[in-house]
Amino acid sequence: MITTPTDIQVPSAGAFVVPMMATQPLLASLEDLNYLWKWHRPPMIDVCPCHSGVRGGIFVYPIAPSADGLPDGLPYTFEHRIVAALTENVVITVYYTTGSLGSWTLLYTSTASCTAATLKTQTDADKVIPANAVALRLEYAPATDDCAVHQILAYPTPTDATAGIKASGHIPFDDGMLTATGAPVHTEFLNRLKTSSIAILQDRKQQCLSFLQSESGTPYITCPGAGAAAKYEKFRGLAPVRLWFPFQGPDVTIALKVLADVDAEATADLIQIRQMGIPTAEQVTFDADGAIHAESLTLHLEGDGEMRHADVVVSAKTTASHATRLRAVSGYWTPGE
């Protein structure tokens, strides 16, 4: 039987002094592997869109889904936090693509029943995203008036573990292998505790940086803004943001994906993401050509213990007399990198 605990099972230190042929605490720890399959839930999407609220919005967001999506069937739960102007329905439609941003496949549609000027959290469970999906397209269509999208949160919510090696490398545990009469404690059980735990830890990448606004037209935040007299041929930054990496470092490397475009002219190296506040800060640049571009950025962490952090700023610049439109920034951290 494959048992999936509801809560993490933590044996006492004294439990490791075991009598001969005892199955505990090893059995409880192996069951914790099944717990991880179901309950390790770092968000894959955690983003607060910028937009004017007029007539909902359409967003395109780069993602890094689990390798255990299709065909293993690891599903995600989406939480859409919406405030609508009127008591009305907001139709939410989510698509994914595995390649071109012009070719979308429907993931699901749902309808959020909103009360006027009141937060509605629309929860949509069990949405399986293919492992090779590279971006989502999220459409919010209010029935009669405007709505504001406050946050999109998506996290893995698998059901109980099932038998078989997963694409991520995780191996669920069947307790029949240990609880049968006279069953031996095999070396593989010890190694499995580590390899299966690390497989899930590194497969479910953690969203560490996010920014999102409309996927077409003039977005809410542009570079430069309307009527701006200043030159924007040097990088100009959004307000910085602090990323927390508790107990990690001294360096971590994050994977960044950026979607941006321009109204005309050259597109090369118009978006910059950099760490700030330390002399050794590094930076990466991205083209603003309407495609998703990926780079990795090494962060040199400040602070100690649970206060380990890096301050990051996202910037843009333009060619003369033209506008750069940053559409999305999606950053992921893989523990150990």
Added chain:
Amino acid sequence: MRAPPTRNWSSDSLTSAITSEATPSATVDRLALACQYPIDVACMPYVGCGRLYDGAHGRSWTSGAGLVPGLSTRYLGVMVAPGSVAGHGTIPLSTTSDFALKGGDGSDTPLQVGGAVVFVYGFGVAAQFDESRPDTSLTKQGHPYVQALTVEVSSGYSFRISSRAADIEAL
């Protein structure tokens, strides 16, 4: 009693085996080492995501028959790992972004908080953040959950776990 884990994944060899011996001795240390991995994965705090957005101007939009409340009040949820008992939010202090904002009325609108001090951040210049807000109490659990939060007047937000259960055996 077991203290919450503080494992640094960067300093650990994540690909090596616990043991390569065919018949390893069943030492307490070896068993404890192996059993610690799933507990650490479960109970280590998740990364504190830095969310960038525009929530600092407080403007509402009137359109048609309704009024969309301004995004100066930002509703969001954070996923909290097992064993967490308190968390702390961080927002950029100040500030005026020098990345021009085209607001809903078509004008340039700076992102402002409090005294609206202008910072133009250069290389090597420390950012300033508001860390003065009180901790948020969390519900200690043996599995993760989403904690709903409301953030007022900010242009970015991140959330870190500031306190964890002293004994995770009791989750």
